[in-house]
Amino acid sequence: MNRGFFPPAEPVSRLIDEFNKLPGIGPKSAARLAYHLLRMPEAEARSLAEAIIAVKDKIVLCSLCQNITDSDPYAICRSKQRDQNKICIVEEPLDILALERTGQYQGLYHVLHGVISPMEGIGPDDLKIRELLGRLKSGKVEEVILATNPNLEGEATAMYLQRLLSPSGIRMTSLARGLPVGGDLEYADEVTLGRALEGRREV
Amino acid sequence: MTTPKVYKTEAIVLRRINLGEADKILTLYTPNLGKIRAIAKGVRKPTSKLGGHVELLTHCSLMLARGRNLDIVSQGETLDSFSPLRRDLWRISCALYLAELVDAFAAENVENRPVFALLLDALHWLGQARHTGLVLRYFELHLLGHLGYQPQLQQCVNCKSALEPTANFFSASGGGMLCPNCVDTEPVTRPISLNALKVLRFLQNSDLATSQRLRLSPDLSRELEQLLREYIRYLLERELKSTEFLHRLEQDFVTDLR
Numbered sequence: 190m191n192r193g194f195f196p197p198a199e200p201v202s203r204l205i206d207e208f209n210k211l212p213g214i215g216p217k218s219a220a221r222l223a224y225h226l227l228r229m230p231e232a233e234a235r236s237l238a239e240a241i242i243a244v245k246d247k248i249v250l251c252s253l254c255q256n257i258t259d260s261d262p263y264a265i266c267r268s269k270q271r272d273q274n275k276i277c278i279v280e281e282p283l284d285i286l287a288l289e290r291t292g293q294y295q296g297l298y299h300v301l302h303g304v305i306s307p308m309e310g311i312g313p314d315d316l317k318i319r320e321l322l323g324r325l326k327s328g329k330v331e332e333v334i335l336a337t338n339p340n341l342e343g344e345a346t347a348m349y350l351q352r353l354l355s356p357s358g359i360r361m362t363s364l365a366r367g368l369p370v371g372g373d374l375e376y377a378d379e380v381t382l383g384r385a386l387e388g389r390r391e392v
Numbered sequence: 393m394t395t396p397k398v399y400k401t402e403a404i405v406l407r408r409i410n411l412g413e414a415d416k417i418l419t420l421y422t423p424n425l426g427k428i429r430a431i432a433k434g435v436r437k438p439t440s441k442l443g444g445h446v447e448l449l450t451h452c453s454l455m456l457a458r459g460r461n462l463d464i465v466s467q468g469e470t471l472d473s474f475s476p477l478r479r480d481l482w483r484i485s486c487a488l489y490l491a492e493l494v495d496a497f498a499a500e501n502v503e504n505r506p507v508f509a510l511l512l513d514a515l516h517w518l519g520q521a522r523h524t525g526l527v528l529r530y531f532e533l534h535l536l537g538h539l540g541y542q543p544q545l546q547q548c549v550n551c552k553s554a555l556e557p558t559a560n561f562f563s564a565s566g567g568g569m570l571c572p573n574c575v576d577t578e579p580v581t582r583p584i585s586l587n588a589l590k591v592l593r594f595l596q597n598s599d600l601a602t603s604q605r606l607r608l609s610p611d612l613s614r615e616l617e618q619l620l621r622e623y624i625r626y627l628l629e630r631e632l633k634s635t636e637f638l639h640r641l642e643q644d645f646v647t648d649l650r
């Protein structure tokens with residue numbers, strides 16, 4: 190250890206270490222955050238700590254759609270208003286928010302939690318595909334909408350699912366063109382996304 | 393070498409990883425600079441003008457600005473998106489394997505024009521080839537050649553004698569053929585059939601178009617695939633990740649892939 194270097198009190202350095210583990214947070218930002226928390230009113234700090242614990246304690250993956258939820262099944266899966274014959278397949282939970290904002294879709298969802306990415310070693314078994322096949326076995330689903338991102342990995346994943354599901358005879362559609370290539374679904378505006386949903390085509 | 397603040401280059405996008413909210417770090421292969429990495433800002437936003445031009449496996453023309461760590465792509469234009477390739481999951485996966493292979497072997501900022509030309513040629517052929525396996529084998533063999541790992545196929549790497557038309561051996565550690573007498577002189581060896589040796593020699597001296605005229609039995613295809621993969625694994629000291637997905641596709645959809 191350097192001469193003249195006095196480490197912060199143990200609880201503070203522990204907090205700094207924990208922040209340092211977060212994505213995009215280096216040692217300097219970690220220290221800044223830790224000292225910011227030290228100056229925070231006790232109630233606010235406690236509320237933050239409770240929010241972190243609650244997110245780990247109460248949040249689970251819905252056993253049906255695999256979305257993150259605090260009640261299993263997730264609200265959309267429980268709702269009698271939703272069309273039980275349609276499942277829209279998305280990469281990430283945030284994509285559900287984007288599609289819900291359009292107000293155009295009344296069916297169910299399924300979250301893959303990623304895309305097939307051969308170069309990163311992410312294959313079908315790393316996604317929630319087995320869970321999807323389980324849901325389709327019920328025979329109630331008449332249409333599967335492939336709403337992966339309009340980029341190479343998203344399209345490769347859609348093609349894989351198409352191949353996997355085609356023996357089942359379920360109608361498969363994908364979002365209409367108009368979504369720019371390379372972009373992420375979660376950033377698409379409601380109008381464009383709504384139009385893409387309306388004009389979806391058979392694959 | 394000093395480079396200007398803003399420069400223009402052709403590139404093939406080998407890899408893209410997310411950075412922050414909406415940016416991506418691109419791994420590019422260029423004719424003059426070899427492999428470089430650069431930041432493409434805002435490309436995950438659908439409003440991005442750049443996004444589509446720096447899609448994975450796109451041949452593009454880019455303007456880059458010198459950045460503090462990584463250079464920043466300021467403009468892009470697609471030269472070829474290899475659309476025939478993109479319509480087929482198997483061909484896409486083969487192309488990703490080629491990209492991973494180049495990324496794994498290429499050092500940053502080392503110019504290697506033949507590698508750039510080879511990759512461009514192979515991506516074109518992958519969109520139309522009747523035998524995608526031959527494109528991959530051709531690519532592997534020639535990539536290794538351009539990088540200084542050309543396997544010795546004419547004579548025994550140990551005793552230098554000409555090879556008899558019999559069952560010989562291929563040695564990854566020796567970088568080429570071994571005659572039956574010398575098989576114990578290298579740690580990593582495998583038997584190679586006479587036909588496999590003939591195909592390798594043919595591929596080494598032909599171009600991609602000519603190589604497509606070959607017709608290989610499934611057994612011979614598999615032998616060549618395993619032989620070159622073993623050589624590559626020996627050189628890289630690891631397995632490439634995309635090979636697993638290629639095998640997975642073969643398993644899941646046995647019937648109609650190749």
Ligand SMILES: [Zn+2]
Pocket residue numbers: 251252253254255256262263264265266
């Ligand atoms: Zn659910």
Ligand SMILES: [Zn+2]
Pocket residue numbers: 548549550551552553570571572573574
């Ligand atoms: Zn010998």
